[in-house]
Amino acid sequence: MSPATDTTTGTATGAGTNRPAGASQAVGDPLGTRLRRARPVVLALLLLTAVVLSTLCLRPQVSKVPLAIDNPTSTGTMALAELLRAQGVSVRSTSSWSDALTASQDGATLALVSPQSLSPDEREDLARAGGDVVVLSDLYQSLAGLTQATVTGASTSKDTVLEAGCQDPDALAAARLPGARGSVTATDTSGHQIPGATGCFPLGPSAGPSQHSYAYLTAPLPSGATLRVIADNQLVTNATLAQQGAAALAVRALGHHREVVWFDADYRDVTSLWDSPDLPRQLPVLVLLALAVLAALAGVRGRRMGRLVPDPLPVVVRSTETTLGRGHLYRRAHDHAHAAGVLRAGTLARLRPRLGLPRHCETALVAQAAARVTGLPEPYLDQLLAGPPPHDNQALTDLASQLDHLESEVHS
Structure with missing residues (x-):
């Protein structure tokens, strides 16, 4: 009975599979069939990825950094940047100090935000670079190196209307400004008038009858270019630009040349260790050479010692x-x-x-x-x-x- 059963089973198996003895039986569908079955899912994922990437690429890049030219909120300056571009002025921002200094040396107007974050030496380099500098200042920021003028805390309410009060063409075109938070003097720390400096939009005496504070100041730079200081940087923001003559003053102050480079010193690129002037220039090369020597030694020693070889026990211990x-x-x-x-x-x-x-x-x-x-x-x-x-x-x-x-x- 058993041999007959075995013979029948073997015959049935051979007829059903039609496969030679010893061949392995495939489990599941072939790879091509599975790929064809998954094709709709793959196409849907690819379509979704394309939609997401196109959305990210086409979405305008904006920021929330105060006074940034790509910030459309009330604290940004995107409106001023668009007004300048409408007048044919190229406007771009940079976070690199070396790029900003090079642009000034090439004759671009540098819009400088947060000047106190620059060192006095860096401000002196900027004063000698050759390009106009427009400082968008705030309360008690240091301008040492750029000018002898001093930024003070004298302010007026926003309801106050400031008259030009000077012969500067840009100030006369603006005619009036809203009240300013902060101001700048046209005199040095000793109270003497700065040669060639012109103060506009006076706020009144700040440190005595002979020392007046202004919302706007122009002064010559050692390179022969012009320094312009807007004492209250809020005057150029999207929220205030349309008030009185703020837009006219900002556009004219920044629009004297065909290119404006916007540089916020508070958001400058962090200087790496290799950029430090106290380190020798050959240090990166020496470090790379030392790493190469260590890698070579590790390779030589590793080949000498050889790879780990397992050592199986010769006997089984009870x-x-x-x-x-x-x-x-x-x-x-x-x-x-x-x-x-x-x-x-x-x-x-x-x-x-x-x-x-x-x-x-x-x-x-x-x-x-x-x-x-x-x-x-x-x-x-x-x-x-x-x-x-x-x-x-x-x-x-x-x-x-x-x-x-x-x-x-x-x-x-």
């Missing part, structure tokens, strides 16, 4: 032999405390589940449960399971015998 060998080591080392700890830990691990206790319960609970089951005194069990370690071989042997007896009593 567990009983391992236990006996470990016991001999304990005896030779006279480490009775460690051996006793291992014996007690093993006994506790076997007693806890037998007594229905958690795996990590305290030894005192094991002693209590074992006392109830075996009838042995609980103090004796406490001493047996957690007492002081034995001091000689005989005491260790006695402990092992007592622990074995306890397990026997619990299991019985």
